[in-house]
Amino acid sequence: MNGKDANDGSLNKPLKTIMAAANKAMPGDVITVHAGVYREQVNPPRGGTDNAHRITYQAAKGEKVVITGAEPVKNWEKVDNDTWKTILPAKFFGDYNPFADLVHGDYFISMDRPNHTASVYLNGDWLREVYSEKQVLTPSENVGSWFAMAPNKGKDDANAPTTIWAQFKGVDPNKENVEIAVRPTVFSPTKAGINYITVRGFKLTQAATNWAPPTAGQIGIISAYWNKGWIIENNEISYTVCAGVALGKYLDQGDNFAGNNSQVYTTTIDKALKNGWNKETVGTHIVRNNHIHHCEQNAVVGSMGCAFSIVEGNEIHDIHVRHAFSGYEMAGIKFHGFIDGIISNNHIYNTGCFGIWLDWMAQGVQVKGNLLHDNSQADLFIEVSHGPALVSNNISLSKESVLMNSQGTVFGHNIFGGKFTVLFYDSRQTPWHLPHSTNIVALHDNPSGETQFINNLFVNGSDVSQYSSALLPVRFDGNIYTKGSVRAIGLKEKRRMGEVKKDMEEVMKKYKEQDAVETNALVKNEFDAANTLSVQKNEVYLEITLDKSWLEQKRKLMTSSVLGKASISNAPFENPDGSELKIDKDYLGNKRNVANPSPGPFEILSTGKQKIKVWTN
Structure with a gap:
C-alpha cells in the first residue's frame, strides 16, 4: 500500500509509518500493519486503560511485516580478498551511533574486548565483531566479520564519519542485502505507565540493544518496562547483541553505573517499592507463542517489572552462543523478582548459558511443562530465593539439569x-x-x-x-x-x-x-x-x-x-x-x-x- 502519514489511517487512506498510527491510536483501537519492512523505532505515546480497552498493534493476517532496527548500506569498496570498506557520515546515524557505543553495565564482563551494541548483517544473518583492522583483513574460514572506527564520544568531532570494514565470504556486498543496526530498540516506550498494549504477528529484529542488568531500566528489541498488562504474542524476535524481550524496571539516573554487589540490588528494590512496584501498577504481562532466537544476553529478561507475568509456548534458542562477552545475566529466560510468575510449555535449547534463571524473589513461581535440552549450563537455576517454587512436568535433558542455592x-x-x-x-x-x-x-x-x-x-x-x-x-x-x-x-x-x-x-x-x-x-x-x-x-x-x-x-x-x-x-x-x-x-x-x-x-x-x-x- 502507498500510505501517507498525512492520511487519516482508514482502510482507504492508510498511514505510511507505524509511529504515525501510534500517535493517533486511543484505548480500544487496533492498528493493523500491512506487509513490508518498516525501518523505525515504535515509541507508543499511550496505552490502553484495561484489558477490554487495549491498544493493539498487529500484522495483517497472512502478511509478513518486519519492524527492524537496521538500515541498508551500499557503496562498499573492496579492500583485499573478501574484506570491503564503507564510510558513513554522522547524519546517517542521527543521535545514536551504535558503532561508538560500547556494551556496558552492572554485572557485565567485557572479557577485555570493546564489544559494541552495533551489528552488521549479510542477508539477514549477522557477522562477528573483531577488534582490529588487521583481524578483519585476515582471511578466515569462519563466519564473516566486521570492525569499525567511529567518533569517540566527548573526544572526537561528533560530525566525523564512521568507517566500517567487513569481511563478506565470497560475495559482493553491493549485490547483496547488507544492513547495519542503528536503533537501540524496535518497539519500546520511553516512559513508564504505557499499559495494556498488545503486539502480535510481527518480525521484530536487528536492534542495537545495550546490556540489561536488574539494576537498570532494561531495554530489549521489544520492551514493556515498568508498564502493566502487555501481551506480546506470535512474533519472531531475533538478532540483538543483548536482550530480546524486556519486562524490566523503570529507567533511572545512574542506570548501569551502580556497581556489582548484592547491596546495590537491595537498594534498587527499595527504590522500586517507592516507585510503584506492586500488582496494581506493573507486571501481569503475557509473552506467548513467540519464536525468539539469536540474542546474545537473553531471549526474555525482567527485573521486578516481570512480576505476576506468564511466559508460555515460546520457542527459544541460540542465546549467548557467540561468547564475545560474559556477565551474570545470560539465560534463555532471566528474571529477578518474578513473584507469582508462570513459565510454561516453552521449548528452550541450544543456549550457551542457562535455560531458565530465576534470581532473587522467585516466590510463588511455577515452572511447568517445559522442554529443555542442549543448554551449555543448567536448564534451570534458582538463585537465593526462599520459595515457594514449583517445578513440575518438565523434560530436562541437558548435562546439568539444575543449579540451586535456594529453598522452598x-x-x-x-x-x-x-x-x-x-x-x-x-x-x-x-x-x-x-x-x-x-x-x-x-x-x-x-x-x-x-x-x-x-x-x-x-x-x-x-x-x-x-x-x-x-x-x-x-x-x-x-x-x-x-x-x-x-x-x-x-x-x-x-x-x-x-x-x-x-x-x-x-x-x-x-x-x-x-x-x-x-x-x-x-x-x-x-x-x-x-x-x-x-x-x-x-x-x-x-x-x-x-x-x-x-x-x-x-x-x-x-x-x-x-x-x-x-x-x-x-x-x-x-x-x-x-x-x-x-x-x-x-x-x-x-x-x-x-x-x-x-x-x-x-x-x-x-x-x-x-x-x-x-x-x-
Missing part, C-alpha cells in the same frame, strides 16, 4: 537427565514477601535444602547425590531411578554442596547438617529408559522406554495440602490467585489418575518404547 522448592513429575549442583550455603541476605505480594517481610540467608522431590523420573545422566545432606531437610518420595542415574540416598560418604567456606562454625551452629530422607523409591538399575530426542519436520519427539509396572507402587497426587508451606517464607504452595494447587494433568494435558498418578511428566498407559510428540513449531 518442589520438583514434581519431571524427567531429569542431568546433574544437580547445589551450593551448601550462601550468606547473602535476600528478601521474602507476603504471599502474592511485593511487600517485603524480611531478609534471610540461603542454606541448602528445604527441597522436595516427588514422583520424578530420573534417567541416564541424572545425579542428585549433592542433596545427600544439606542444612535444611530434603525429602524424596515416589521417584523412579533408572539405569545411569545417581541417587542422593545410600552414599557411603556425604558430599557438601559446591564450594564451602573453611570458616563455617557459625553456620553449623545455626543449622544442623541433615541427611536426605527418601520413601517409596523404585530403583531400576538395569532398566534403560533410553531417552532420545528426534526432530521430524517441525515436530520434536521424545523416544523413551516406560514400564506400566511402576504404577504398582502407589503415589499421592501433588496438592497444596500434600506440599505444605515453604518454611522461611511461611507461604503455602498454591496458585497465583490463591486457589488450591493440583498437579492433576500431565505434560500433554492429559488428566492424571488422581488416585495413583504416574511418575514423570506423562501418564503411563503402556509398557515399552514410546514415541511421544513433545513440541510442535
Whole structure:
C-alpha cells in the first residue's frame, strides 16, 4: 500500500509509518500493519486503560511485516580478498551511533574486548565483531566479520564519519542485502505507565540493544518496562547483541553505573517499592507463542517489572552462543523478582548459558511443562530465593539439569537427565514477601535444602547425590531411578554442596547438617529408559522406554495440602490467585489418575518404547 502519514489511517487512506498510527491510536483501537519492512523505532505515546480497552498493534493476517532496527548500506569498496570498506557520515546515524557505543553495565564482563551494541548483517544473518583492522583483513574460514572506527564520544568531532570494514565470504556486498543496526530498540516506550498494549504477528529484529542488568531500566528489541498488562504474542524476535524481550524496571539516573554487589540490588528494590512496584501498577504481562532466537544476553529478561507475568509456548534458542562477552545475566529466560510468575510449555535449547534463571524473589513461581535440552549450563537455576517454587512436568535433558542455592522448592513429575549442583550455603541476605505480594517481610540467608522431590523420573545422566545432606531437610518420595542415574540416598560418604567456606562454625551452629530422607523409591538399575530426542519436520519427539509396572507402587497426587508451606517464607504452595494447587494433568494435558498418578511428566498407559510428540513449531 502507498500510505501517507498525512492520511487519516482508514482502510482507504492508510498511514505510511507505524509511529504515525501510534500517535493517533486511543484505548480500544487496533492498528493493523500491512506487509513490508518498516525501518523505525515504535515509541507508543499511550496505552490502553484495561484489558477490554487495549491498544493493539498487529500484522495483517497472512502478511509478513518486519519492524527492524537496521538500515541498508551500499557503496562498499573492496579492500583485499573478501574484506570491503564503507564510510558513513554522522547524519546517517542521527543521535545514536551504535558503532561508538560500547556494551556496558552492572554485572557485565567485557572479557577485555570493546564489544559494541552495533551489528552488521549479510542477508539477514549477522557477522562477528573483531577488534582490529588487521583481524578483519585476515582471511578466515569462519563466519564473516566486521570492525569499525567511529567518533569517540566527548573526544572526537561528533560530525566525523564512521568507517566500517567487513569481511563478506565470497560475495559482493553491493549485490547483496547488507544492513547495519542503528536503533537501540524496535518497539519500546520511553516512559513508564504505557499499559495494556498488545503486539502480535510481527518480525521484530536487528536492534542495537545495550546490556540489561536488574539494576537498570532494561531495554530489549521489544520492551514493556515498568508498564502493566502487555501481551506480546506470535512474533519472531531475533538478532540483538543483548536482550530480546524486556519486562524490566523503570529507567533511572545512574542506570548501569551502580556497581556489582548484592547491596546495590537491595537498594534498587527499595527504590522500586517507592516507585510503584506492586500488582496494581506493573507486571501481569503475557509473552506467548513467540519464536525468539539469536540474542546474545537473553531471549526474555525482567527485573521486578516481570512480576505476576506468564511466559508460555515460546520457542527459544541460540542465546549467548557467540561468547564475545560474559556477565551474570545470560539465560534463555532471566528474571529477578518474578513473584507469582508462570513459565510454561516453552521449548528452550541450544543456549550457551542457562535455560531458565530465576534470581532473587522467585516466590510463588511455577515452572511447568517445559522442554529443555542442549543448554551449555543448567536448564534451570534458582538463585537465593526462599520459595515457594514449583517445578513440575518438565523434560530436562541437558548435562546439568539444575543449579540451586535456594529453598522452598518442589520438583514434581519431571524427567531429569542431568546433574544437580547445589551450593551448601550462601550468606547473602535476600528478601521474602507476603504471599502474592511485593511487600517485603524480611531478609534471610540461603542454606541448602528445604527441597522436595516427588514422583520424578530420573534417567541416564541424572545425579542428585549433592542433596545427600544439606542444612535444611530434603525429602524424596515416589521417584523412579533408572539405569545411569545417581541417587542422593545410600552414599557411603556425604558430599557438601559446591564450594564451602573453611570458616563455617557459625553456620553449623545455626543449622544442623541433615541427611536426605527418601520413601517409596523404585530403583531400576538395569532398566534403560533410553531417552532420545528426534526432530521430524517441525515436530520434536521424545523416544523413551516406560514400564506400566511402576504404577504398582502407589503415589499421592501433588496438592497444596500434600506440599505444605515453604518454611522461611511461611507461604503455602498454591496458585497465583490463591486457589488450591493440583498437579492433576500431565505434560500433554492429559488428566492424571488422581488416585495413583504416574511418575514423570506423562501418564503411563503402556509398557515399552514410546514415541511421544513433545513440541510442535
